[in-house]
Amino acid sequence: MMRKPTSKETSRKPNMREAILVAAEELFATNGFNAVSVRDIAQAAGANPGSVTYHFKTKDGLLLEIYRRHCAPMNLRRSELLAAAKRVRDLQDRLEAIVRAYVVPAFTSGSDLAGGGARFTRLRAVMSAEGNEVARKIIAQTFDDTSHAFIDAVHESLPHIPRTDIVWRSHFLLGALYYSLVTPERVSRLSRGEADGSDAASAIEQLVQASVAAFQAPSLDQAAPARRRPAVANKT
Amino acid sequence: MMRKPTSKETSRKPNMREAILVAAEELFATNGFNAVSVRDIAQAAGANPGSVTYHFKTKDGLLLEIYRRHCAPMNLRRSELLAAAKRVRDLQDRLEAIVRAYVVPAFTSGSDLAGGGARFTRLRAVMSAEGNEVARKIIAQTFDDTSHAFIDAVHESLPHIPRTDIVWRSHFLLGALYYSLVTPERVSRLSRGEADGSDAASAIEQLVQASVAAFQAPSLDQAAPARRRPAVANKT
DNA sequence: CATGCATTTGTACTATCGTACAAAAGATCA
DNA sequence: TGATCTTTTGTACGATAGTACAAATGCATG
Numbered sequence: 239m240m241r242k243p244t245s246k247e248t249s250r251k252p253n254m255r256e257a258i259l260v261a262a263e264e265l266f267a268t269n270g271f272n273a274v275s276v277r278d279i280a281q282a283a284g285a286n287p288g289s290v291t292y293h294f295k296t297k298d299g300l301l302l303e304i305y306r307r308h309c310a311p312m313n314l315r316r317s318e319l320l321a322a323a324k325r326v327r328d329l330q331d332r333l334e335a336i337v338r339a340y341v342v343p344a345f346t347s348g349s350d351l352a353g354g355g356a357r358f359t360r361l362r363a364v365m366s367a368e369g370n371e372v373a374r375k376i377i378a379q380t381f382d383d384t385s386h387a388f389i390d391a392v393h394e395s396l397p398h399i400p401r402t403d404i405v406w407r408s409h410f411l412l413g414a415l416y417y418s419l420v421t422p423e424r425v426s427r428l429s430r431g432e433a434d435g436s437d438a439a440s441a442i443e444q445l446v447q448a449s450v451a452a453f454q455a456p457s458l459d460q461a462a463p464a465r466r467r468p469a470v471a472n473k474t
Numbered sequence: 475m476m477r478k479p480t481s482k483e484t485s486r487k488p489n490m491r492e493a494i495l496v497a498a499e500e501l502f503a504t505n506g507f508n509a510v511s512v513r514d515i516a517q518a519a520g521a522n523p524g525s526v527t528y529h530f531k532t533k534d535g536l537l538l539e540i541y542r543r544h545c546a547p548m549n550l551r552r553s554e555l556l557a558a559a560k561r562v563r564d565l566q567d568r569l570e571a572i573v574r575a576y577v578v579p580a581f582t583s584g585s586d587l588a589g590g591g592a593r594f595t596r597l598r599a600v601m602s603a604e605g606n607e608v609a610r611k612i613i614a615q616t617f618d619d620t621s622h623a624f625i626d627a628v629h630e631s632l633p634h635i636p637r638t639d640i641v642w643r644s645h646f647l648l649g650a651l652y653y654s655l656v657t658p659e660r661v662s663r664l665s666r667g668e669a670d671g672s673d674a675a676s677a678i679e680q681l682v683q684a685s686v687a688a689f690q691a692p693s694l695d696q697a698a699p700a701r702r703r704p705a706v707a708n709k710t
Numbered sequence: 711c712a713t714g715c716a717t718t719t720g721t722a723c724t725a726t727c728g729t730a731c732a733a734a735a736g737a738t739c740a
Numbered sequence: 741t742g743a744t745c746t747t748t749t750g751t752a753c754g755a756t757a758g759t760a761c762a763a764a765t766g767c768a769t770g
Contacts, residue, residue: 254747254748255747268605269604269605270506270507270508270603270604270605271506271509272506272508272509273507273508273604275726275727275728276727276728276729277726277727277728285748286748286749286750287728287729287749287750288729288730288731288748288749288750288751289747289748289749290729291728291729291730291731292746292747292748293747295729296728296729297728297729363603364603364604366603366653366656366657367506367599367600367602367603367604367656368505368506368509368600368603368604369504369505369506378663382663382664385664386664389664401665401668402665402668402669403680405661405664405665405668405669406661406665406669406676406677406680406681406684407680407684408664409650409653409654409660409661409664409671410646410650410653410654410680410681410684410685411650412653413649413650413651413652413653413654413656414645414646414647414649414650414653415649416649416653417602417645417646417648417649417650417652417653418645418646418649420602420603420649421602424645425641425642425645427614427618428618428621428622428625428641428644428645429637429638429641429642432637432638432641433638433641433642435645440642441642443694444639444642444643444646444694445642445646447691447692447694448642448643448646448688448691449646449688450691451687451688451690451691452684452685452687452688454687455683455684455686455687456683458679458680458683490717490718491717511756511757511758512757512758512759513756513757513758521718522718522719522720523719523720523758523759524717524718524719524720524721524759524760524761525717525718525719526759527758527759527760527761528716528717528718529717531759532758532759533758533759
């Protein structure tokens with residue numbers, strides 16, 4: 239049942255602006271920012287290069303808009319899930335729920351935007367790797383609050399672990415999350431086909447399980463001082 | 475005490491070829507491949523753009539040469555450390571030594587190349603994120619052997635964990651490792667200055683500790699089936 | 711010193727980049 | 741329908757990209 243499109247979103251093609259955004263997301267997320275030209279994006283979206291300029295003014299403006307429309311929904315969803323997770327009684331279950339509240343929105347959609355959760359997270363991973371300035375600014379001011387809330391929640395579940403360790407481990411979690419989305423085929427290859435790196439459900443379960451265990455690891459200063467160091471030196 | 479340079483490595487500037495390689499490594503690792511122009515590299519190395527063409531023919535050739543000179547030494551070092559780690563008796567210590575054998579060469583120099591261990595690893599992280607073709611080919615055929623050897627060694631230390639889980643977790647380890655080198659300042663920021671993300675020694679210890687715990691986590695199918703699922707759904 | 715080779719320089723060429731802008735086309739509504 | 745606004749198209753411009761190539765330069769050896 240198709241509703242009549244309103245004047246705002248109709249044109250030659252139904253919502254060309256949206257098509258450009260999706261095409262740009264996909265291309266940026268797989269090839270990086272500089273490797274993709276405005277003409278590439280336009281072609282993938284079935285649009286004219288001039289349309290990109292019309293809707294987003296500049297290439298940076300296009301990237302900015304991609305972030306804008308994803309950040310708020312994804313953070314909102316994370317907040318909701320985090321709030322629910324904090325209400326879990328059992329401490330072990332609570333930690334797992336907290337980690338899940340952080341991971342799940344990154345894989346699935348942060349809103350009803352066309353299945354773009356994983357796509358946007360992968361985009362963030364790539365922009366972060368490229369040191370993109372536009373992305374860096376938005377990320378720091380948009381996701382740091384969420385990250386702090388997450389770190390605090392984990393810390394409350396594991397009060398005996400120093401906060402510094404929690405920060406490191408949550409950093410590792412994000413890195414693992416990013417990498418899983420960047421090169422899923424590597425998992426398939428290294429497991430000789432026994433695992434599918436592209437399967438979001440598997441990735442989430444594996445990542446949650448591993449991360450929970452990592453968070454629960456004894457802190458460095460607590461680590462049994464009686465046990466001798468392993469045989470391998472870390473000389474420079 | 476300066477030795478007299480041989481004819482092969484001298485010129486106007488002592489070893490300009492090397493200077494170009496180092497400058498390119500640094501720029502590629504921080505800005506990505508496409509964001510850096512040959513002219514940028516030449517300027518950073520104090521060379522003429524034509525020199526880059528002379529020594530490496532193309533920009534891809536330059537990237538290829540960067541990989542060539544780092545891959546073999548780093549893998550050699552990893553093999554040595556892994557062999558030593560496998561001789562550790564205590565099972566817990568052995569696992570830690572194995573992980574350390576994988577992590578340490580990525581942070582410190584893979585050889586005597588000017589402090590380039592972390593720089594090269596970061597470069598790999600960025601190229602992986604950008605889906606660089608040249609890098610993808612070399613990596614798959616150069617590092618997969620090492621990765622398999624590492625996975626096998628971990629699996630031998632944890633025979634009750636399915637190999638698939640080990641693959642996932644080693645993938646997470648590499649992602650965490652990459653991300654630590656890509657955005658170390660994020661650790662400093664989120665810890666409010668209490669931790670230094672740029673400190674390789676801290677990063678290594680934290681990463682080893684967390685990864686060992688992650689590897690030791692119970693496998694998914696083994697995970698206590700009696701315990702109820704956490705309250706947070708992972709709906710799509 | 712003169713010759714030959716290795717390296718560096720300077721310049722130029724073509725392709726493609728991001729972006730601007732005027733004209734065409736479509737949509738909306740009195 | 742005709743006027744007006746939004747969107748799309750087509751084209752063009754200046755900047756910069758990778759790279760080729762000839763000339764200049766440095767250095768070792770005869």
